[in-house]
Amino acid sequence: MPKVKVFSTPTCPYCVTLKEFLKKNNIEFEDVNVAEDAAAREEMIEKSQQMGVPVVEIDGQIVIGFDKEKISQLLGIKK
Amino acid sequence: MANKKYDLIIIGGGPAAIAAGIYAARAKINTLIIAKTFGGQMTRKTVSIENYPGFKSISGADLVKKFVEHLQEYNVKIVSDSTGVIKKIGKTFSVKTAHEGWFDAMAVIVASGADPRPLEVPGEKEFIGRGVSYCTACDAPIFADKAVAVIGGGNSGFEAALALTKYAKKIYILEYAAEVKAEESNINLAQKSKKIKIMTSVEVKKILGDKFVSSVEYQNRRTGQAAALDVQGVFVEIGSIPATGFVKDLVDFNERDEIIIDSRTCATKTAGLFAAGDVTDVQYKQIGIAAGEGVKALFSVANYLRK
Numbered sequence A: 001m002p003k004v005k006v007f008s009t010p011t012c013p014y015c016v017t018l019k020e021f022l023k024k025n026n027i028e029f030e031d032v033n034v035a036e037d038a039a040a041r042e043e044m045i046e047k048s049q050q051m052g053v054p055v056v057e058i059d060g061q062i063v064i065g066f067d068k069e070k071i072s073q074l075l076g077i078k079k
Numbered sequence B: 001m002a003n004k005k006y007d008l009i010i011i012g013g014g015p016a017a018i019a020a021g022i023y024a025a026r027a028k029i030n031t032l033i034i035a036k037t038f039g040g041q042m043t044r045k046t047v048s049i050e051n052y053p054g055f056k057s058i059s060g061a062d063l064v065k066k067f068v069e070h071l072q073e074y075n076v077k078i079v080s081d082s083t084g085v086i087k088k089i090g091k092t093f094s095v096k097t098a099h100e101g102w103f104d105a106m107a108v109i110v111a112s113g114a115d116p117r118p119l120e121v122p123g124e125k126e127f128i129g130r131g132v133s134y135c136t137a138c139d140a141p142i143f144a145d146k147a148v149a150v151i152g153g154g155n156s157g158f159e160a161a162l163a164l165t166k167y168a169k170k171i172y173i174l175e176y177a178a179e180v181k182a183e184e185s186n187i188n189l190a191q192k193s194k195k196i197k198i199m200t201s202v203e204v205k206k207i208l209g210d211k212f213v214s215s216v217e218y219q220n221r222r223t224g225q226a227a228a229l230d231v232q233g234v235f236v237e238i239g240s241i242p243a244t245g246f247v248k249d250l251v252d253f254n255e256r257d258e259i260i261i262d263s264r265t266c267a268t269k270t271a272g273l274f275a276a277g278d279v280t281d282v283q284y285k286q287i288g289i290a291a292g293e294g295v296k297a298l299f300s301v302a303n304y305l306r307k
């Protein structure tokens, strides 16, 4: 199983869509709320070099935003 | 391979599309909803929604959840993707999505709402996601203890600024006109906040930074003087533009780029193609209105399909 970590805030629509997409494809992930977790917020900015949510980390690879194609490719999700 | 065919395709995931979807399902119309995201502009709401009947006060995210749960009670097919093109060949519409291919239908409701309007100054595009944000509700928490500018002294700008007081250490509201234009209560709250500074007659000229935004250059329109503010975040709240890129030839637009509809029926100039909500020239833009327009469009679709 790939190690997947989602950095998000509770109020962003693409975060919701992203997490639903992962759940639908039975991908387990760690869900971190950067609105509350300051350390995770810094980690996200540092790793992604940007300040928007969502960010997904898949086995150390960073994907910014809900980039369905890239996420599918990294996780081997087929249409 | 032939495209998958439906009676109706609804494009959008805001209140107009969801209301139309619920009515379509109940009318047993074979329907596909193509939505980039669900909730639309309701998800951009930074403070509670207090004017949608039945809910005295509810957050945008919670109201969206209620809408979506209601829709999912029914057996409506949903594709989470963005629409690229609509074509009409004979009596059939073909709709192309970015990733999921083509779908066909006998009727279409365009309910794609509106996207945030960009400022169009140098530095804006370059720093999207690196300080520039169009979604205060999404990104506000990331600017904890930072100084930020909210561009736009309308109601959305004020609500954004007030929401940011929870996180940011300093918030400048920058308004182009000589006076701000927001609800009295929001202006009062902002004036009382020690964190918020309201600045009028300000024309933003440039967004500067290295890796991330570090300042905003502006000109005082009263004095003509140029100046800069040190900020790490820029929240753009200057209104919206209709999301119509995929439907160019089949409809007419007014001077604001809104789809012109027959206000009685939501019909456009193309038979079988209807539009509802903020994407149209309907005079007022609210959740209740968008939902109602979606319902109106659906009744027109039902009528059209019977013919």
Ligand SMILES: Cc1cc2nc3c(=O)[nH]c(=O)nc-3n(C[C@H](O)[C@H](O)[C@H](O)COP(=O)(O)OP(=O)(O)OC[C@H]3O[C@@H](n4cnc5c(N)ncnc54)[C@H](O)[C@@H]3O)c2cc1C
Pocket: B011, B012, B013, B014, B015, B016, B017, B034, B035, B036, B037, B038, B039, B040, B041, B042, B044, B045, B046, B048, B049, B050, B051, B052, B081, B082, B083, B084, B111, B112, B113, B114, B115, B156, B243, B246, B276, B277, B278, B279, B285, B286, B287, B288, B290
């Ligand atoms: C900050 C803010 C505060 C507001 N506060 C209130 C309030 O308190 N009360 C109130 O009643 N109204 C409020 N409004 C207005 C209200 O949100 C809108 O009138 C309403 O959401 C319009 O609904 P809609 O369905 O027409 O479009 P939208 O809400 O804009 O939804 C459009 C949907 O279409 C989808 N979409 C767009 N393009 C495509 C495409 N190419 N393919 C597929 N899908 C697409 C989008 O992802 C989105 O889901 C507010 C608006 C804003 C921005």
